Amino acid sequence: MPDWLDIVMRSFIFVVVLFVMTKMLGKRQLAELSVFEYISGITIGGITSEVVMGLERNIINAIIAIFIFSSVSFLVEWISLKNKKIRDFLEGTGTVFIKDGKIMEDNLKKEKYSADELLELLRKKNVFNISDVQFAMLEQTGDLSVLLKKEHRPVTIKDLQMPYQSKKEPQTVIMDGVILDEALTIGGLNRRWLHEELEKLGVTKENVFLGQVDSDGQLTVDLYDDKIKIPTPQEKPLLLATLKKCQADLELFALATDSKSAKAMYAKNANKLKDMIQKLEPSLHD
Template identity: 35%
Template sequence: MEAYIGIIIRTFSAILLLLFVAQLLGKQTISNMTLHDFVTGITIGTIAANLAFNETQKWTHLLLSLIVITVTSIVLSIIALKSRKMRRLISGSPSILIEGGKILEDNMRKLRYSMDSLDQALRGKGIFNVEEVEYAVLEDNGTVSVLKKDEHRYVTKKDMKLRSHKQAFPVELIMDGILIEENLKNNGLTREWLDSELKRRGKQISDVFYGVRGTQHQLVFDYYKDGITKPIDKE
């Protein structure tokens, strides 16, 4: 019984430590990872797993390892910020896959990056024809950035000389049927105002699954009862 309790305590402690370390390292570590972030994540995960389940290892030794890798990662991040040359060594650098509409086979061969992977990345950008691409760059976090050829780019309001409207950051008002009072207060909104808007629609807060004030201050509500009797379920 003591062994089980020990594992529970060690696992819980490992989770808390990982959360703390993630806060220290910042959001970059849990976003699209660079080489540095990948190595750091793998190492921290291994140490945490040993801390949780490996009873032959002293927890003090594992804690020390976790501290060392955390400090090392922070120091490397600071060095990368200070020096562009070191940043390329630590995190890697972007590589061009398509230049001037031409696929650079040699670069792809060096990177061991297949055409299947490139096609998949382009489809993820909504591009199904490779001839639409002027430049494609494999970033150091593994994503592909694309610049379309001029004739395939979307027309913007600026191109058409149309008037632009100032946009606001969306404000979530209701989530899972629960009113987010803090967001109301921080944006100068009131419960009475929201109730009246819902009343105009014949609804109340408990009917709403998700409610948000959009970028143009428009109100968007998704209700629990959508009136869809046979949803599409594509397998």
């Protein structure tokens, strides 16, 4: 067998072997490497490249070595999940770098980080002033978690004491022109509703690259043909405008009537409608 064909066959075999081993180790191997996973990854890569290019090597022995290193990582991960002390020993624990705006110099030295490196990590979190930081910890993965002091955190709806409504995750109901019935069912919808909404937009499902329904039951679509203009949904703004008009009409009726009882009734209901609009406006205002 020619050398080039042998290399092709070995490469193909090890692509499959490495894929199987990576799937066995799980997604965490791809996102965050522990010490054992880091060692195993380097070693497996070295074994693979050596056997793929070194034709005199025994391919079975290489597969056995890769299996052993993968099994060690898998076993260590399994033991870590069962015992926190072992997990802390193998994977380490977080290290506090900043507390109450004060840098913990001893912890920086312990983790072999300089002040410049700390500032770089903070800048990646869009933090440029140490005194703005309430708490910062270096995680086991090498990422820096930062908690700003309360006065420097972004203002939230809760801080403003404004009424708000929790949102559910949007459901993708069309993908590549194909209707996803499971997503429709989760959203409490059906195909008839979807076809009616597509008719309102003047598009067909075949021309929809991606279609999603938000928590308010509003359909938005992205089309293959970007030249087609999709009309902006008007249901919520129209409903808000209608409610405000009703409130204004009630207030007008209260001013126009001479009957004290009718005046009181119109004024009372106008105030009720005003309170309702204040609660609904965050959801209806686009």
